[in-house]
Amino acid sequence: MGAPVLPVDLPKAYRLLNHGPTVLVSASHDGTSNxxxxxxACVLDFDPPKVTVVLDKxxxxxxxxxxxxxxxxxxxxxxxxxxxxxxxxxxxxxDPDKLTKAGVELFHMPGHAVPLVAGCSAWLACRLVPEPxxxxxxxxxxxxxxxxxxxxxxxxxxxxxFEKADPSLRRLHHVAGGHFCAIGAPVNPTAD
Ligand SMILES: Cc1cc2nc3c(=O)[nH]c(=O)nc-3n(C[C@H](O)[C@H](O)[C@H](O)COP(=O)(O)O)c2cc1C
Numbered sequence: 781m782g783a784p785v786l787p788v789d790l791p792k793a794y795r796l797l798n799h800g801p802t803v804l805v806s807a808s809h810d811g812t813s814n815x816x817x818x819x820x821a822c823v824l825d826f827d828p829p830k831v832t833v834v835l836d837k838x839x840x841x842x843x844x845x846x847x848x849x850x851x852x853x854x855x856x857x858x859x860x861x862x863x864x865x866x867x868x869x870x871x872x873x874x875d876p877d878k879l880t881k882a883g884v885e886l887f888h889m890p891g892h893a894v895p896l897v898a899g900c901s902a903w904l905a906c907r908l909v910p911e912p913x914x915x916x917x918x919x920x921x922x923x924x925x926x927x928x929x930x931x932x933x934x935x936x937x938x939x940x941x942f943e944k945a946d947p948s949l950r951r952l953h954h955v956a957g958g959h960f961c962a963i964g965a966p967v968n969p970t971a972d
Pocket of ligand 1: 869
């Protein structure tokens, strides 16, 4: 007997794929720095490495990305679930103290102007690859990754290694409505 298969309402279909790791998008322009949450971020290419992220027109972060031509994607941890909800629930346009209230601490890596969020497990510094049609029509932004760093407790030699690390370092996977799940059990630990 096959598995029971049910139709999924189209407005809920995105939830079948939604739970890749949620990221924080950071950017800075003209003296303003900001961070927002984004579930709709994706890998686009290997070499040079490229990523995509959907930035709604209403977000303040988007204007900073467009203004500076730079952004960073970073991977928040389970310990940062409240921070992630906070930066994803309030706009800098409505609350200038948004980052302080959310407990965001920013830092910089030498040679990179884009601000990074402390406490994440990985960071990707990106140069915006301008695609005005995609940005305007689909809110879709492409970034070429210029540098990347990761917390060696959970990412080493090209592999995520959650099984032996503190569970609070796992990634957040957003389903919907502020509900996250965490994953990390390897299925084939010997694969490259
Ligand atoms: C878990 C989570 C995921 C989100 N994913 C996205 C996303 O992929 N794209 C987007 O434009 N907004 C997303 N948002 C909403 C933005 O983070 C939210 O609008 C934020 O307040 C924008 O902040 P800003 O205006 O200060 O830039 C998400 C929010 C949460 C909580």
